[in-house]
Amino acid sequence: MTAKLVYNRPLAVSRAVYAIADKAQSNTQQYGRRPYGVGLLIAGFDETGPHLYEFLPSGSVLEYVGTAIGARSQAARTYLERNYEKFGDSSLEELVVHGLNALRDTLAQDKELTSKNTSIAVVGLDTPFKLLDDDEVVPWLEKLDSVSRSSHPVQTEEQPATETQPEPAAATTSTDAPADADAPADAAGAAGSDSAAEPRPDDDSNMDTTQ
Template sequence: MPSVLFDAKDVTKIEPITTSCGMVFAGLMADFRVLVRRSRKRSQTYKLTYGENQPISQLVKETAQVVQEYTQSGGVRPFGVSVLAAGYDEEGPHLYQIDPSGVYIAWKATAIGKGDQNAKSDLERRATAGISFDDMTLDDAIHHALQTLRTGMEGEMTKTNIQVGVVDGTTKAFRILSEEEVQDFLEEAR
């Protein structure tokens, strides 16, 4: 449990990169901030050059390349962070994981961080039970994500100790749910 002096409202694990892409991390927050800054800069340069958002796969590839270069360069340490990037482009929705070695993998659903093995097992159980991650509504996806998060999380989930970022297939936009929206989903998921 964090200190009573800790101000959680200024700590976010989810960051928007473009209007249609966001990232979440497990690991060192300072390293994540460096990657977010670089990813935003590259995306903005791409948009200014080509007049459209950068494809998610290209953004992830470039971010992973930066992470990988730090594993081989002298005088710098590797990034201590694992990242999930979710976004929407002309090819549809995407979810990628970038690990600290710079390897990136596309997923339909996955988890990172503390309790990720329990969460991944839960996701695999859901998939083998016939749940299709490709065809579910946004609300259903949020419910499944919260139920999966609950399997790997210690303590009670509340609107103040979790964050939810979504890519809406209708608007093709990335956004972070408000605490009130998270509370509504938590109440429905009980």
């Protein structure tokens, strides 16, 4: 409100984030006060563009193009690291699918993303913050499934897989990281993307709490 009255413009995302961080950090310096026990992913859009910040309980703040927090979040971060170069040229639809793909990588094999454990948040240029829940998430989950099917077609008995000839060996590297729990990450976001997708706390896989 002060920024609007004094400067006639919305508060910059970075100033809002660092104000929260300063308040949290002061609790780590004073006797008798406990640090905040929560981590946050804060996404926003201002005159400098889209931003995604990770807030740590210690008061530290890190800005990312895409990141994730919560149980098994390393799997989501690995996906985002592999694909972040695509975010700048992606449409909103593609960015949301990237976020959902990152979240899906955090799930145990017997779990899946559903409208009951997934929410999608979107914010960007001329796009006020909007949160999609329940039935609004279903079309996005169906779109995610269709993208997966087109990328990994299933062979049927009528269309048996043809035997492929071996190709010359090529050097490859893998950045797969071991999962650290059976619960999905609390949140995953693509920051240059102006979008983030996050599972909701009522997921039966027990979540701890998304640039």
